[in-house]
Amino acid sequence: MSTPTPLAPRYPVVVIGGGQAGLSTSHCLKKAGIAHVMLEKREIGHAWRHQRWDTFCLVTPNWQCRLPDFPYQGGDPKGFMLRDEIVDYLEAFARKTQPPVIEGVSVRRVSRHVSGALEVDTTLGTCLADHVVVATGGYDIPIVPPCAHSLPPSVTQVHSVAYRNPQQLPEGEVLVVGSGQSGVQIMEDLHLAGRKVHLAVGSAPRSPRMYRGRESTEWLHEMGFYNLTVDRHPLGDEARHKTNHYMTGRDGGHEIDLRRFALEGVRLYGTLDDIRGTEVSFRPDLARNLDEADEVYCSIRRDIDNYIAKAGIDAPAEPPFHKAWAPGSDPTSLDLAAAGITSVVWAIGFRADYRWIDLPAFDGRGHPRFERGVSAVPGLYFVGLPWLNTWGSGRFLGVADDAQYLVEVIGRRQAAAATNGASADCETSARLPVSTAS
Numbered sequence: 001m002s003t004p005t006p007l008a009p010r011y012p013v014v015v016i017g018g019g020q021a022g023l024s025t026s027h028c029l030k031k032a033g034i035a036h037v038m039l040e041k042r043e044i045g046h047a048w049r050h051q052r053w054d055t056f057c058l059v060t061p062n063w064q065c066r067l068p069d070f071p072y073q074g075g076d077p078k079g080f081m082l083r084d085e086i087v088d089y090l091e092a093f094a095r096k097t098q099p100p101v102i103e104g105v106s107v108r109r110v111s112r113h114v115s116g117a118l119e120v121d122t123t124l125g126t127c128l129a130d131h132v133v134v135a136t137g138g139y140d141i142p143i144v145p146p147c148a149h150s151l152p153p154s155v156t157q158v159h160s161v162a163y164r165n166p167q168q169l170p171e172g173e174v175l176v177v178g179s180g181q182s183g184v185q186i187m188e189d190l191h192l193a194g195r196k197v198h199l200a201v202g203s204a205p206r207s208p209r210m211y212r213g214r215e216s217t218e219w220l221h222e223m224g225f226y227n228l229t230v231d232r233h234p235l236g237d238e239a240r241h242k243t244n245h246y247m248t249g250r251d252g253g254h255e256i257d258l259r260r261f262a263l264e265g266v267r268l269y270g271t272l273d274d275i276r277g278t279e280v281s282f283r284p285d286l287a288r289n290l291d292e293a294d295e296v297y298c299s300i301r302r303d304i305d306n307y308i309a310k311a312g313i314d315a316p317a318e319p320p321f322h323k324a325w326a327p328g329s330d331p332t333s334l335d336l337a338a339a340g341i342t343s344v345v346w347a348i349g350f351r352a353d354y355r356w357i358d359l360p361a362f363d364g365r366g367h368p369r370f371e372r373g374v375s376a377v378p379g380l381y382f383v384g385l386p387w388l389n390t391w392g393s394g395r396f397l398g399v400a401d402d403a404q405y406l407v408e409v410i411g412r413r414q415a416a417a418a419t420n421g422a423s424a425d426c427e428t429s430a431r432l433p434v435s436t437a438s
Ligand SMILES: Cc1cc2nc3c(=O)[nH]c(=O)nc-3n(C[C@H](O)[C@H](O)[C@H](O)COP(=O)(O)OP(=O)(O)OC[C@H]3O[C@@H](n4cnc5c(N)ncnc54)[C@H](O)[C@@H]3O)c2cc1C
Pocket: 016, 017, 018, 019, 020, 021, 022, 039, 040, 041, 042, 043, 044, 045, 046, 047, 048, 057, 058, 059, 060, 105, 106, 107, 108, 135, 136, 137, 138, 139, 181, 182, 356, 383, 384, 385, 394, 395, 396, 397
């Protein structure tokens, strides 16, 4: 894809990152006739290709894959693409749109140049830019708790980003830590392969998959949930940091009820608290975490029921939810050696890393501040992050709208700058408070 182009001294726009967010932005810029370059540290679609396990498939249905001017065209819109199909989809988009990408170049620093432009320092040299769009994803640093260091070397540790398949782990039982989307899917992957799994269950909510005759995301889409913007969300900005609902697209898609896995032999525990040698302790919150995940699950069902009743839709009834299993008491400790556990899979998420952006665009926790991706720093934008604007923003569903919006802002600012003969004023800079990245 990439041609070994030298870096030009200046670009109107630099897009950093060659995943779906960077590609979508580049396509919208191209359509608007705005010259730019896209810089990608590794290769296009790297995260989907190299940071997912072998049986990985989308949790969101294929019809939600709506890259700009390139919606999913395959024969299974209600299905869930496998990892390699997702890579094919992205590559086909890149072939069609021919982005001006330079691959294998890492951006090391973005700062303000004395001229007022943005300075982009890369492994290929330095360039100036009027506008910089950060499309680097939010999954830079795999989170592993400090107590992981206490585990003896005899226990293999792997983060979900490096998990590939059950055969990769040594023989023996496995402790998976975390019950977000990755954790429960990796747990299922191991369980289906016949491995004995122990799962530390956190506070992630869960979702129904099929309900009242349709897939739940179809109902939610029709009900307008995906159009809810973060400024109208009851949690506001905090929505950006909530864990996603767990379910799976595996084998055509199904919901994940951890109680049923417990009946099949998976051992459940509460939130992992500490590790001393081979002794792992858990908070006594398993029953509560299961109940809370179920409460979210039931509330989604209730929302769908109310919608069906109000709209007078003829949809099949469903049996009421019942708990298939409940823990007798909350288990609070586990001796890995005694249980024959030889590996631990950390599936407790990621942290974004923006320390390379030397501009006052962040809150005290290092999270970027923006309105629909437009930061308070003139010329700096973010795209592809969860709840950048809507629920679909961090996913295939919403990235086209977000990219298009940013390109319109950039286009307006370019036009204003051309008219004024000076850099365009930043529309939001007067409104947003600013602080430096921590
Ligand atoms: C496990 C998992 C499952 C998911 N499942 C779904 C799903 O079912 N459906 C859905 O719609 N979404 C899903 N997502 C969310 C989202 O679609 C993906 O995270 C997607 O990869 C985000 O695309 P992106 O372009 O924003 O970021 P990425 O795909 O992460 O791309 C960012 C790119 O930026 C590059 N980069 C980073 N730093 C630099 C730098 N300094 N200089 C140059 N380049 C740089 C990286 O190499 C990378 O290629 C999932 C995410 C995860 C982690």
